[in-house]
Amino acid sequence: MVKTKQWAASLGIDVEDALPAIADYNEPTPRTSQEIAIRTLILHAIAATGYGVDPGPIIEWLIDQSIWQYASPAEQALMKSTTPTDEILSEACWRQEAQWALLWAINKVDSLGLPTQTCDTGSLVDDIMPGLGDSIEQFVSSARLRQPGEILAENDRTYNLHCYARPAIRQGTLPDDLVYPVLFQRYYAFEWLTGTDLWDGVQTDT
Template identity: 30%
Template structure:
């Protein structure tokens, strides 16, 4: 995680301390030595359109993971003109007529990443503690009830400072999840936490990584 140009900014330290206070109030352990993350000046400012299209792509592959009929998959792929907006891994999965159970499960989890981006776009009011799975039906409806242009028009990207607040917090939640593997669970959902971390790291441009290559280090 970035610490800026040699010194650590007050903004980044303040964000870290706010996250730690939230974790403390929830009884979630944290590592004070975990570094700060990017500042508003350093983070990537993605466009509303880019985030909206990524969200639609995630909702689409998650629906396929859940067992959406092949005929419907092909129709949606054309209706929403999603092909150019899917990653290589996503497109390979979508075009696979008999994906493995492992791949289906992995892509079904993308609902959680999509939920995170739906929050960033203003469709979801708050993310909250990553301790339960998202409202899949609501997430799917945000796509099903709109054309691609309506979805983009109805989106309102949150300020980068708010997105960074969540990116910093999920970074520390994820440390707690990984720490809990050896010290007992803390009521957090590892899958939800992982997907949110992936989505938020992509949003802020962590490591300048493409979606398929995004890492979630703690």
Template identity: 30%
Template sequence: MELTNERKLKSELQLKKLGIPINENLPLTELDSDVNVRTKEEIIDRIIALTIVSAKGMGASNGEIDEFIEVFKAFDLFTDEEKIFIEKKSPKQREFIQYSWKIECIWVLLWSINIIQELGIPTNTCDVDLVYETVLSSTKEDLIKKTSLRGTNEILDSLDFTYRSHWADRDAQLNGSQIPSNFNEGVIYERHYTFNWLVNYMEEEWDAVSTDT
């Protein structure tokens, strides 16, 4: 319990320095020993799938998507909802927007396997070109060989900060106020979603991950 309380206090101090409101009554995150982080192979499979669906979300042609799927032998890596999107010849605009945001999830997952060194504060969207260059110029085997999984403690530290940031964002929305530091609500949401999947929060699979605050 002391470790999780220390993590909470650390996150709250970071948020205070940024001028972000905190809620001292939010619960503690789990102990490191109680968390079952996804394996490196699971994470890389998810990176590949998300890279392809986000590329379609950002306007890649159906031919390009088919090529990516073939190169990575990726069709079995998609969730049920992702398969529906991938197979649509003319998705709706809201679907393009929804899946284009998944680039932010890939950023977190690349960080979790030590390709991205710093997540940064969730104010700006990630480096899209770097994400696509990193993944699409590699094979699955390349990614497995050149990466290592971050420690559970570091992952939970970032999850805790993101979780408390997400509360501040939602609280501001409810009260019609603006969050200081120009936090990006889309970035915060996608990060929280991804971290909860990473740590098997409530044992939920990708299409069903919740982001309670």
């Protein structure tokens, strides 16, 4: 079966790991670097909950760092739940892929590439994100938003891949090395990043 790189190239989609910025595009995103950084922290907490980390200390940490209020209603409900379903926990685990995309947007990840593998969880936990109980001040203050042309290029690629992936799934022609949950989470993240919807209300129609 054709691989993602060949499939994407045949559709006119750029396949480089790091895309060149779209020239002369200067419209800023509606989100600030601080807002994006806080969202990655919330997603980090959600993924940890999905992987079975006790949410009690996570909630205490988010409250202590004054960002608990930035967790969406659905996210707060998950972390407070005593009986989350396996499906909800699985979806929570995948949120680290949305987190990875947003970390790229604030220059804490070098490149995204095609959605053919999951993010580097080891680097995410050990090198990028603050540890549970640590101050988030340096992490948030050091976030630097990429240039609008860079974000637009990656957003366009993700959107186009998602548009083509949906019918390919129905037709059974999706490349076998394309990890659709990774693509979907990136798409969700970019829709939030470039729009004004609240996190729970992001629309994913293509």
